[in-house]
Amino acid sequence: MSPVILLRRLLIPVLLLFIPAVVPAVAQVPPKGPHVPGQVGSKPPGGTADHGKFEALKQDFKSGPEVTKACLGCHTEASHQVMKTLHWNWDYTNQRTGQRLGKKNVINDFCASVTSNEPRCTSCHAGYGWKDATFDFGKPENVDCLICHDRSATYWKNPTGAGHPLYTPIMRDGQVVTPAPDLAKAAQSVGLPGRENCGACHFYGGGGDGVKHGSLDSSLLAPGKQLDVHMDAKGLNFACTACHVTQKHQWDGSRYDVHARDDKGQPKPGQRRDVATCESCHGLKPHKSWSVTDLRLNAHIDKIACQTCHVPSFARGGVPTKMRWDWSTSGRLRDGKPFQIRDDKGRPIYESIKGDYLLAENVMPEYHWFNGEIIYANAERVFDPAKAPIPINPISGSPDDPKARIWPFKVMTGKQPYDSVQNHFVYLHVFGPTDAAYWRGFNWDKSISAGMAAMGLPWSGKFDFIETKMFWPQTHMVAPKEQAVKCGECHRTDGRLTTLAGFYMPGRDSARWVDLIGLSLIGLALAGAVGHATMRLLFGRRKETHS
Numbered sequence: 184m185s186p187v188i189l190l191r192r193l194l195i196p197v198l199l200l201f202i203p204a205v206v207p208a209v210a211q212v213p214p215k216g217p218h219v220p221g222q223v224g225s226k227p228p229g230g231t232a233d234h235g236k237f238e239a240l241k242q243d244f245k246s247g248p249e250v251t252k253a254c255l256g257c258h259t260e261a262s263h264q265v266m267k268t269l270h271w272n273w274d275y276t277n278q279r280t281g282q283r284l285g286k287k288n289v290i291n292d293f294c295a296s297v298t299s300n301e302p303r304c305t306s307c308h309a310g311y312g313w314k315d316a317t318f319d320f321g322k323p324e325n326v327d328c329l330i331c332h333d334r335s336a337t338y339w340k341n342p343t344g345a346g347h348p349l350y351t352p353i354m355r356d357g358q359v360v361t362p363a364p365d366l367a368k369a370a371q372s373v374g375l376p377g378r379e380n381c382g383a384c385h386f387y388g389g390g391g392d393g394v395k396h397g398s399l400d401s402s403l404l405a406p407g408k409q410l411d412v413h414m415d416a417k418g419l420n421f422a423c424t425a426c427h428v429t430q431k432h433q434w435d436g437s438r439y440d441v442h443a444r445d446d447k448g449q450p451k452p453g454q455r456r457d458v459a460t461c462e463s464c465h466g467l468k469p470h471k472s473w474s475v476t477d478l479r480l481n482a483h484i485d486k487i488a489c490q491t492c493h494v495p496s497f498a499r500g501g502v503p504t505k506m507r508w509d510w511s512t513s514g515r516l517r518d519g520k521p522f523q524i525r526d527d528k529g530r531p532i533y534e535s536i537k538g539d540y541l542l543a544e545n546v547m548p549e550y551h552w553f554n555g556e557i558i559y560a561n562a563e564r565v566f567d568p569a570k571a572p573i574p575i576n577p578i579s580g581s582p583d584d585p586k587a588r589i590w591p592f593k594v595m596t597g598k599q600p601y602d603s604v605q606n607h608f609v610y611l612h613v614f615g616p617t618d619a620a621y622w623r624g625f626n627w628d629k630s631i632s633a634g635m636a637a638m639g640l641p642w643s644g645k646f647d648f649i650e651t652k653m654f655w656p657q658t659h660m661v662a663p664k665e666q667a668v669k670c671g672e673c674h675r676t677d678g679r680l681t682t683l684a685g686f687y688m689p690g691r692d693s694a695r696w697v698d699l700i701g702l703s704l705i706g707l708a709l710a711g712a713v714g715h716a717t718m719r720l721l722f723g724r725r726k727e728t729h730s
Contacts, residue, residue: 218336219405219416222377224424235371244366247311247347248324253370255323262323264432270309272320273297275439279556284439289559292508292575292597292651293389295611299637302345303614307384314345316637328373331380335372338364339383343614378414379404381423390537393502397546397593398659402500410500411660426464428457435459441656443488443555443580444588461489488588491550492668494657497593498544503530507541509598511648514625536613536622538598548591548657550680552580557654562640565607572596572650575608582686589683593655600627604643610634 234240239253255262265271274285286304287297297304298316305313310325312318319325327346329338341349353361386392386400393400405416413421427436436442436459445458449466461469467484470477483492498504513535516522521535532540556579566573580587601608611621612633618624619633627646635642673680674690681691 218334218379219377219420222375222420222422224375224377224422226375226424230374234373237371240367240370242367244370246350247327247329247366250366250370251311251324251326251328254328254373258328261328261432262326265309265326266320266323268309268432268434269437269439270432270434271326273308275437277440279440280558282558284559288561290561290575290608290610292595292599292653293395293505294613295599295609296634296638298610299612299634300614303343305346306340306342306344307388308346311346329366329369330383331376332373333369333380334374334377335365335369336379338366338369375422376424377422389505391505393498394505395595395655396659397497397504397655398494398657400498400500400502400504402502403659406500408663409666410662412663413661414659426459428459430457433457438656439557439559441553441555441557443553443590444586465489486582486588488553488590490656490658490661491548491589491591493661493664494548494591494659495662495666495668496545496547497591497657497660498546499660499662501544503542503544504546504593505540505595506543506546506593507539507596508537509539510600511538511598513538513621514627516625535625546593547679549594550589550683551578551592551654552582552584552587552683553578553590553592553656554580554584554587556580560608562602562607562609562635562638562642565605568601568603568606568647568649572652575651575653578654589680591657593657595653595655597651597653598648599651600631600646601649602642602645603647604645609642609646610638610640612637 237257239256242249242253244250244253251262269275269285272285273287274283276283290296294300294304301318302314308327309330310318310327312325327340329348330340339348341347348366349361349363352359352363382399382401382404385396386403387394388399389395393402403411403414406414408415408418413419413425424434427434435457442458442460445460445462446467447458448462449464468481469484469489470480480492512533515535523531523535524533526532526542530542532542534540557576558579560573560575578592580590599608600611609631612619612630613621615623618626619629621627621630624630628644631642631646632644668679671690672678674688676691678691680688
């Protein structure tokens with residue numbers, strides 16, 4: 184072992200006592216999973232009403248809107264509250280950047296965009312009937328109460344039904360292949376949302392289980408402690424609403440406006456805070472002992488997000504996440520028909536309608552400075568193709584930014600169409616009954632033209648494919664503390680934070696003055712230890728002689 188490496192290994196434990204944590208440098212939607220009882224939300228489970236006894240719900244409901252109309256007979260303000268939320272409008276203006284966001288406005292590197300693809304995409308909308316731009320956002324009966332409140336585990340939306348469930352079963356050869364939900368049973372079962380309610384959409388974003396987020400998938404329906412300490416079905420058993428607190432159907436926690444840090448920390452007992460942050464429960468000094476280790480870990484809070492250490496990897500529950508999507512290879516046919524290629528586990532890795540995929544499990548995050556500000560892509564943003572891969576949602580933050588901390592991310596890469604003359608992203612029409620939909624006609628010119636027309640935007644008529652990347656903050660699948668990232672996984676030359684520049688980190692970086700201070704501290708510590716031992720020895724002998 185070289186002297187330099189030995190020196191660093193000796194220095195790190197000592198330096199960590201005295202050096203700040205970061206020193207800036209100079210210069211398809213399937214049915215919901217099984218009902219998991221006893222989940223703990225922001226409100227205690229149970230209640231004073233048995234909806235199974237309500238005469239208004241003992242009907243032969245023919246549609247979802249009929250159920251909602253019955254709900255509104257008692258819950259008079261519910262639809263009006265929902266209509267003010269991001270879950271309903273898919274439209275949001277970021278107050279910090281002024282940018283208009285929301286699912287119906289932004290572009291991603293999965294299926295690209297919602298507009299012109301509504302009947303498919305709005306199977307995850309909290310409403311009924313959003314099939315095109317004529318949808319009535321002001322009609323109370325269009326709100327879907329059951330998708331969030333059904334506790335029968337039998338209600339689900341038709342993946343291509345514009346938010347409606349099936350109303351008649353799908354039959355094949357005289358047999359029921361897919362049953363239609365029993366709307367009366369679902370209506371009489373209603374209660375506070377559980378993980379299976381939220382997960383019916385959020386676990387399946389991007390077209391499949393675990394595809395999009397990385398740390399949100401069906402393994403969280405009834406996870407063990409090793410997968411998530413908060414959602415552990417036999418432990419804390421948190422529902423999503425335990426952290427994503429709601430008031431008048433407004434939830435805190437959004438990838439459009441992320442709380443990169445929460446300096447207010449833990450509130451006073453009994454004080455309500457509608458903030459989905461670690462600090463809102465654990466405070467600003469979450470490591471409670473007076474040990475040297477805990478003191479140093481608490482010192483890291485200023486510059487390192489809790490998730491950076493406590494989400495050591497994502498896609499840990501046996502469900503892979505999609506890490507890459509290459510649209511440029513799509514459109515290949517066999518005997519004039521679309522086809523799939525599957526891996527040795529039976530998972531699609533190529534589809535004619537989508538192209539090539541890269542799936543992964545147990546993925547170590549990428550780490551970046553992040554202050555919560557994200558600028559999302561749309562067709563108005565011009566970029567330089569020579570600088571590919573183009574970030575679809577570039578994040579902000581740096582070591583000297585007081586609002587920034589080191590955060591873990593899933594970085595999704597892709598290759599997708601863009602306007603090769605005007606150098607901006609394009610909206611795609613992929614789902615629909617005509618050949619203009621790419622999944623039917625496999626014609627990019629028609630697909631892009633239809634997508635841009637639906638947005639009311641011009642394009643040059645010329646396209647190519649460009650490499651992209653997209654940042655997804657990781658905040659779920661919180662591991663037990665014993666599995667948190669260890670000090671040595673970062674504080675070394677080839678550690679997790681190797682690619683982060685602009686600051687000094689013990690064990691990773693070398694600085695002569697720091698090494699000298701470290702040597703001096705070690706020398707003083709050794710001298711103190713030897714001196715202490717010598718004094719004890721001398722005084723011990725004197726005591727024996729005196730006796």
